[in-house]
Amino acid sequence: MEEKYLIVGGSKGIGLAVVNHFGQENCIVISRSGSEQANHVLCDVLTDDLPEIENLKGIVYCPGSINLKPFHRLSEEDFIADYKVNVLGAVRVLQYYFRVLKRNKGSVVLFGTVANSQGMSFHASIAAAKGGVEALARSLAAEWAPNIRVNTVSPSLTDTSLAEGLLNSDQKRENAAMRHPLKKIGSPEDIAKAVVFCLENEWLTGQTIGVDGGMSTIRV
Ligand SMILES: NC(=O)c1ccc[n+]([C@@H]2O[C@H](COP(=O)([O-])OP(=O)(O)OC[C@H]3O[C@@H](n4cnc5c(N)ncnc54)[C@H](OP(=O)(O)O)[C@@H]3O)[C@@H](O)[C@H]2O)c1
Numbered sequence: 675m676e677e678k679y680l681i682v683g684g685s686k687g688i689g690l691a692v693v694n695h696f697g698q699e700n701c702i703v704i705s706r707s708g709s710e711q712a713n714h715v716l717c718d719v720l721t722d723d724l725p726e727i728e729n730l731k732g733i734v735y736c737p738g739s740i741n742l743k744p745f746h747r748l749s750e751e752d753f754i755a756d757y758k759v760n761v762l763g764a765v766r767v768l769q770y771y772f773r774v775l776k777r778n779k780g781s782v783v784l785f786g787t788v789a790n791s792q793g794m795s796f797h798a799s800i801a802a803a804k805g806g807v808e809a810l811a812r813s814l815a816a817e818w819a820p821n822i823r824v825n826t827v828s829p830s831l832t833d834t835s836l837a838e839g840l841l842n843s844d845q846k847r848e849n850a851a852m853r854h855p856l857k858k859i860g861s862p863e864d865i866a867k868a869v870v871f872c873l874e875n876e877w878l879t880g881q882t883i884g885v886d887g888g889m890s891t892i893r894v
Pocket residue numbers: 682683684685686687688689704705706707708717718719720735736737738739740759763785786787788828829830831832833834835836837
């Protein structure tokens with residue numbers, strides 16, 4: 675049976691761009707809604723039973739959150755919700771498919787954020803959770819070498835439904851673009867190219883790749 679990539683959250687945004695790159699026939703998609711795609715499984719990875727899949731060569735875990743508030747307005751529930759969808763969902767998926775990944779010498783891509791390498795106002799909860807994701811990825815890269823490679827892609831603001839509230843006017847889009855050294859916001863395809871690179875490069879593990887218009891590293 676031909677091996678496929680499991681794209682958790684491949685129904686939209688960055689995950690869909692990854693599916694479009696490989697073709698639906700080469701991917702299995704999990705999401706809570708949207709069942710138009712081939713090989714699509716409706717499933718909430720935080721609560722539902724995960725589907726049995728034997729022919730996996732890689733996993734991309736896309737569910738995430740952008741919950742920006744001043745620190746004093748963030749509740750314990752906010753921190754827990756961000757941690758659950760970003761970290762514990764990935765933990766659940768990776769524990770479930772660990773054996774098949776190991777058997778197939780698979781590859782994993784998780785998502786961090788530019789707000790891990792740059793301190794950013796109002797990002798305390800998401801940065802705490804995504805810091806956990808990056809640390810999880812490096813730990814697993816060590817624990818699972820040489821059988822399974824694990825890398826993180828860390829975007830800055832990217833044009834998906836997740837970021838809709840930050841990009842829902844021309845003025846907001848223009849301001850967001852101008853904050854980046856490369857003067858544009860990311861497209862899902864910009865980020866997907868890095869995901870594909872991580873999945874396919876057989877000498878890459880334990881890395882965090884910033885795809886962020888230069889935001890994390892340069893000032894112009
Ligand atoms: N967009 C940005 O500006 C940005 C910036 C930095 C980091 N990131 C990170 O990049 C990753 C991808 O972001 P994105 O913008 O592509 O997100 P998105 O457009 O919201 O897509 C998320 C995908 O995950 C699915 N999903 C969410 N919760 C799920 C659950 N519990 N069970 C199963 N599927 C679930 C969604 O489908 P359903 O809702 O139908 O389940 C959707 O297919 C995230 O980890 C995000 O934190 C994004």
